[in-house]
Amino acid sequence: MRQRVHWSDLPALVLFVALAGVVLLQFVSRYVLNDSVAWTEEIARYLLITSAYFGSLIAIRRGGHVFLEITFRRTSDDNVKALALLSELSVVVFHVVLVVLAVRLAFVADRRMISIDLPKSIVYAVVAVALLAATIVAVHRLLQRARMAPADIRRAIEESAAGEGAE
DSSP: OOOOOOGGGHHHHHHHHHHHHHHHHHHIIIIISSOOOTTHHHHHHHHHHHHHHHHHHHHHHHTOSOOOHHHHHHSOHHHHHHHHHHHHHHHHHHHHHHHHHHHHHHHHOOOBOSSSSSBTHHHHHHHHHHHHHHHHHHHHHHHHHHHSOHHHHHHHHHHHHTTOOOO
16 A cells, blocks of 8 residues: 655655765765765764654654553553553653753754854754654644544554554
8 A cells, every 4th residue: 555645754754865865975975986075974963863853753643652552452441541641641741851852952052063064053953843743743642542432542553553554
């Protein structure tokens, strides 16, 4: 089955393509031209960091964050909704804390990148944006789970575990 690219996947896709381009440029300049471009290693590092955080947005939207699936399978239908809400709430709280820390770091970071004269706070700000978007998606998932019946929650979790995804 062919999956369409969701609009929230685009930042991660763009960053990943940019990362691939920078790494290709680094490889060609170093091993083919024998004259390495100085800024490629540092920029590739920052692109990897930011693409990872936007990738976490994709994982949260699809329900792919880490949780103990066996707990949901072993619990009764009476408890599955409370357990799912607790799980989703912990994801929201975790991301809220990360957003606060990333924003604070972006405001206090005064160092500059080594190879390009730009502040490192740009990277932290992009990470904060990715985390904020992930937090919004996590809140949306929490509200969705709150409206679902316990049997529907169990079915959604089992479909997600089977690889069908909870789009």
